[in-house]
Amino acid sequence: xxxxxxxxxxxxxxxxxxxxxxxxxxxxxxxxxxxxxxxxxxxxxxxxxxxxxxxxxxxxxxxxxxxxxxxxxxxxxxxxxxxxxxxxxxxxxxxxxxxxxxxxxxxxxxxxxxxxxxxxxxxxxxxxxxxxxxxxxxxxxxxxxxxxxxxxxxxxxxxxxxxxxxxxxxxxxxxxxxxxxxxxxxxxxxxxxxxxxxxxxxxxxxxxxxxxxxxxxxxxxxxxxxxxxxxxxxxxxxxxxxxxxxxxxxxxxxxxxxxxxxxxxxxxx
Amino acid sequence: xxxxxxxxxxxxxxxxxxxxxxxxxxxxxxxxxxxxxxxxxxxxxxxxxxxxxxxxxxxxxxxxxxxxxxxxxxxxxxxxxxxxxxxxxxxxxxxxxxxxxxxxxxxxxxxxxxxxxxxxxxxxxxxxxxxxxxxxxxxxxxxxxxxxxxxxxxxxxxxxxxxxxxxxxxxxxxxxxxxxxxxxxxxxxxxxxxxxxxxxxxxxxxxxxxxxxxxxxxxxxxxxxxxxxxxxxxxxxxxxxxxxxxxxxxxxxxxxxxxxxxxxxxxxxxxxxxxxxxxxxxxxxxxxxxxxxxxxxxxxxxxxxxxxxxxxxxxxxxxxxxxxxxxxxxx
Ligand SMILES: Nc1ncnc2c1ncn2[C@@H]1O[C@H](COP(=O)(O)OP(=O)(O)OP(=O)(O)O)[C@@H](O)[C@H]1O
Ligand SMILES: [Mg+2]
Numbered sequence: 001x002x003x004x005x006x007x008x009x010x011x012x013x014x015x016x017x018x019x020x021x022x023x024x025x026x027x028x029x030x031x032x033x034x035x036x037x038x039x040x041x042x043x044x045x046x047x048x049x050x051x052x053x054x055x056x057x058x059x060x061x062x063x064x065x066x067x068x069x070x071x072x073x074x075x076x077x078x079x080x081x082x083x084x085x086x087x088x089x090x091x092x093x094x095x096x097x098x099x100x101x102x103x104x105x106x107x108x109x110x111x112x113x114x115x116x117x118x119x120x121x122x123x124x125x126x127x128x129x130x131x132x133x134x135x136x137x138x139x140x141x142x143x144x145x146x147x148x149x150x151x152x153x154x155x156x157x158x159x160x161x162x163x164x165x166x167x168x169x170x171x172x173x174x175x176x177x178x179x180x181x182x183x184x185x186x187x188x189x190x191x192x193x194x195x196x197x198x199x200x201x202x203x204x205x206x207x208x209x210x211x212x213x214x215x216x217x218x219x220x221x222x223x224x225x226x227x228x229x230x231x232x233x234x235x236x237x238x239x240x241x242x243x244x245x246x247x248x249x250x251x252x253x254x255x256x257x258x259x260x261x262x263x264x265x266x267x268x269x
Numbered sequence: 270x271x272x273x274x275x276x277x278x279x280x281x282x283x284x285x286x287x288x289x290x291x292x293x294x295x296x297x298x299x300x301x302x303x304x305x306x307x308x309x310x311x312x313x314x315x316x317x318x319x320x321x322x323x324x325x326x327x328x329x330x331x332x333x334x335x336x337x338x339x340x341x342x343x344x345x346x347x348x349x350x351x352x353x354x355x356x357x358x359x360x361x362x363x364x365x366x367x368x369x370x371x372x373x374x375x376x377x378x379x380x381x382x383x384x385x386x387x388x389x390x391x392x393x394x395x396x397x398x399x400x401x402x403x404x405x406x407x408x409x410x411x412x413x414x415x416x417x418x419x420x421x422x423x424x425x426x427x428x429x430x431x432x433x434x435x436x437x438x439x440x441x442x443x444x445x446x447x448x449x450x451x452x453x454x455x456x457x458x459x460x461x462x463x464x465x466x467x468x469x470x471x472x473x474x475x476x477x478x479x480x481x482x483x484x485x486x487x488x489x490x491x492x493x494x495x496x497x498x499x500x501x502x503x504x505x506x507x508x509x510x511x512x513x514x515x516x517x518x519x520x521x522x523x524x525x526x527x528x529x530x531x532x533x534x535x536x537x538x539x540x541x542x543x544x545x546x547x548x549x550x551x552x553x554x555x556x557x558x559x560x561x562x563x564x565x566x567x568x569x570x571x572x573x574x575x576x577x578x579x580x581x582x583x584x585x586x587x588x589x590x591x592x593x594x595x596x597x598x599x600x
Contacts, residue, residue, distance in 0.1 A: 054479055075481030086479055092472030094540040094589070095465075103469050104481040106462030116460040146593045 003066040004029050005199045006051065006082070006168055011060035013043075013050055020046045022224045024060070028168065033190060033200045035210040037243045038220035044203050045087050047220065048170050051201070052084040053077030075104070083165030085157045087172040087203075093146030097138065100145050101126035101160050129159040133189055151182035158189055162198075169193050170201045175209055187213050207240050219243065280592040282533040283545030285584040289531060289577060290552045296573075297555065301562035305555070310562060312439035318554035319447035321524055322547065323502050326454050327495035329529040329546040331392075334491055335471040335538030340381060340396040341499035341525065343403035345518030347373055348503025350411055350420065353513035357422035358415050363508075367428070370504040371497055377403060378496030382489030392492075400522075407515050419514045422507050433508030443505045450498075454543045467491070471538025527574065528553045531581040533588075540589060552577070 004027035013021040020043050028034050036044050049055045051062065053071030061068050064080055071077045077084075092100045099106075102122045108115040123141025130138045135155045138148070145153060154174060161169055171190070175183040190213045193200050204210050210217065217234070219227040219242040227234075227242050234242075278284060297305060304310045324341050331338050348370040356366030381399055385392045411418055424433060434442045458464035469477040470484050478484045499518070507513040532549025534541030556577060560570040 052479070073481065073483075074479050075483075078481050084479070086476070092469050092476065092539060093593070094472055094535070095468055099465050100469070103465060103477070106465050108462055115462070116456075117462050117465065140596075143595060144593050147595060 002029065004063075005065060007063040007066070008051070008057075009061050009063065011047075011050060011057045011062070013046055013055060014058050020223050021050070021057075024220075024223075024225055026218055026225065026228070028199045028201060029216075030167070030199050031194055031197045032215045033194050033202055033213045035214035035217045036201060036203045036220065037205075037210060037217060037239070038226075039244065042220040043223040044220055045172055046223075048084065048172055048201060048203065049086075051077070051168075052082060052086075052170060078104075078164065081165065081167035082170065083161040083168070084170040085154075085161045085172060085174055087176075091145045091153045091157060093144065095145055096123075096142050097130075097145060097148075097156065098123035098126045098141035101129070101141075101156070101163075105164065125163070126156075126160075129163045130156050133159050133162075134185060135159075151178050151185075154178060154182070155185065155189075158186065162189070162193055165198065168199045168201070172203045173205070174202070175204055175206065183209065205243065207236060207243065210239070210243075211236065279588055280595055281545075282540055282542040282585075282589075283548055284533070284588045285581055286532045286545045286548035286552065288584065289581050290548050290555075293552050293555050293559070293577070297559040297562060300565070301559060305559050305562040308437070309439060312437075312441075313561070314551075314554040314558040315444050316439075316441045317558055318550050319441060319444040320502050320506070321521065321528060321554065322447045322550040323443070323450055324495070324499050324521055325525040325528040325532075325546055325550050326450060326543065327491065327498045328525045329532065329534050329541060329543070330454070330458065330467060331491050331495055332526075332529055332534050332536065333471045333538055333541045334467045334488065335474060336385065336392040336488065336491065337526075338381060338392065338396045338492060338495045339522045340377060340399040340403060341495060342518045342522040343400050343407065344374060344377060344496050344499035345503040345506075345521055346513070346515050347377075347403055347407050347518075348500025349507040349513035350407055350503075350515060351500070352504045353420040353422040353507045354411065354414060356424070357420050357513075363424050363428045366422075367432075367504055370500045374497030374500030375493055377500075378493030379489065381496060382492035385492065386485045386488050404515075411515050418516070419512060421512045423511060424508045428508055432505045433510075435509075441505075441509060443502070443509075446505070451543065451547055458543050463487075468539055471535075471540075473539075524553060524557075527578055530585075531578060533581075533585050535585075535589070549581075 006028040008024050008026045011021060011024040012019070024047060036047065038044050046055065050057050053074045053076050063069065069080060071080070092103070098119060099122065107118045107121045109118040110116050127139060127141050133155055135152055138152060148156065158171065158174060174186050178186060187209060190200055190202055202213060215231050217227070217229055217239065218225055305314065324345070328338060328341065351370040351373050352366035355361050355369045356363045377399060381396055384390070384395045388395070408418065411420070432442065436442055458467065466477070466482045466487055469480065469482060470487060474484055503518070528550040529546055530536060530549070531552055532541070532547070533545035553574065556570055556573050560567050
C-alpha cells in the first residue's frame, strides 16, 4: 500500500455552534485526481480550506506522507506544497499580472536591506506560466488583472497554483463561470497536472467534468462523506443522484417533465 | 521598453494629482503673483505641507490597505502635550518627553490595530472611538496634572536643532523630515516586496490572507505607523513653538484624507502611490496658503478645495479605467 500524500483522519470542523464537517476521512494520492462532489452548502469549500491551512480542524488530524502535520496558516500549507485556487476571489483587480502572480512570494534582486521587487523577472515568469497553459493572449505582465476576462483570470490563478504547488493542487469549482472552451481548457490543465505527478483535488457541480478527469470520487452530504469510490465503480446516474444530495434525480426529472407536459397541454376546460 | 511614454504616465495613480498640482499652480500665478514661489512664500505652504504630509503618508497607506484612521486628530495634540508635560511641566530631560510622545503613539496605534483586527468593526468607527477617548483623556489629565490646557516647554538646543528649528529663518526643519520619510515610504511601498502585500490587502483581504500574507500583523503595523507619525508631528510642533495645547489636531483629519484622495489613492483600497500622496499634499497646501497671495478673501479657499477634490476624484476614476483597459499594442 502506497502512503497517500495527504490524508485526513476523522476530521471535524465546527464554527461555534454550527457543525459543518463530521468525521471526514480521506486519502489523496500522487498522480490522481480526487473529485469532491456535493450539493451547495455540503461543506466542500470548508473541507478544502482545512487542507489549505485557512481553517484548523476542530478535531481529527491531517497527515502528509504519513506524518501528522499542523498548519498555522495558509502559508504553512503552501510551504508544505499544497496550493489552492479558492472558489471566490484570489485575484486583485487593480494589481498587475506579475505582482498578483507572486503575491506573498515576491522575487527580489539586490542584497541585505536593499532587496527590491524584481518586476521584470516576475512579469516574465508569470506570462510564461499562463502561456504554457494556452492563454497566449496574455503577453504583458504589467497589465492589470481587472482588464482580463473571467476565464483568463481563472487560468492565471490556476497557472499560479501549478507554478507554486509542488505536490498538491486544490481547485474549488474552477470551471464555474467558464465558457465551454475555457472549461475544457481547465480540464486539460488538471490532466496535465496529474501527468506531472501532482495530486489534484477538484470540486465541481458538473457530472461530465467530474467523470472526464476523476480517478477517485468522494461525495459530501451535509458535511459527512456519503460515498467514496473509484472510477468505474458507479454509473453516471448514481453519481448524479449522489451529487444532488442523495435524491433520485431521475425521479425528480420525471416529475419536472410531467409538470411541463401538463402545462403545455392544459386539460380542456 | 518605453516606460516613459505619455500614455504610461497617465495610467499611473499619481497622474491626476500631478495635473491637479499644475492647474493649481497656474491658477495662483494668474490670480495672485509668483511671490508664493519665492522662498518666503514657498516656506508658508511647505511648512503646512510637511506637517500634514507626515500624517498623510501613513493615512494613505492605510487607505490603500482598505482601512482608515481618524484618531490622528487627537494624537497630534496628544504628542505635543506628552513632551510638554514630561519635559516642560516635570522638567525631565527632553529625550524622555520625546520617547513619551512616541510611545503614546505606539500604544494608541496598537489599540486601534488590535481592535480593528479582533472585532471586525470598521476602522472608521474604531478610530472615531479612540479619537474621542484620547481627546477626553488628554483634556482630563492635562487639567488634573497641570491645571491648564496649555503647557510651556523649553527644549535643549540639540533637540531644537534636529526637530524644531527654522531653517533659513522661515522653513521648519520638519520639511527635511518629511522628505526623508517620503524616501523611506517610496522604497518600502514601491520597491521592497512588502508594498505588494499592502496593495493585495486593500484589493481583497480574504484572498491576501489565503495567499499567505500576514494581514493581521500588517494591519496593526500600519495603525501603529499612523498614530506614531501623528504624535511625532505633535512633538515637533511643541519643540518648535515652545508650547503645547490640548486642541488643534482636528483639521488634520479631513486635510489628510483630502490630500490622499486628491493624490490618487482609491478610497476603497488597492490602488495609489506615495508620489501621488506627495503631490496631493503639496496641492492642498498651495490652495490652503496660496489664497493669501491673491486678492480673494481667505474663505474662498474652501470652495477651491471642495471643487478640486471632486475634480480629482473624477479624473482619478478616468485614469484608473484607462489603466484597467490597457493592452499593449502588438509589436
Ligand atoms: N466561516 C463560517 N462560519 C460559519 N458557517 C460557515 C462558515 N463557512 C461556511 N459555513 C457554513 O458551512 C456550510 C458549508 O459551506 P461550504 O462553503 O463549505 O459549502 P460548499 O459545499 O462549498 O457549497 P457550494 O457548492 O455552494 O460552494 C454552509 O452551511 C455554510 O453556511
Ligand atoms: Mg464552495
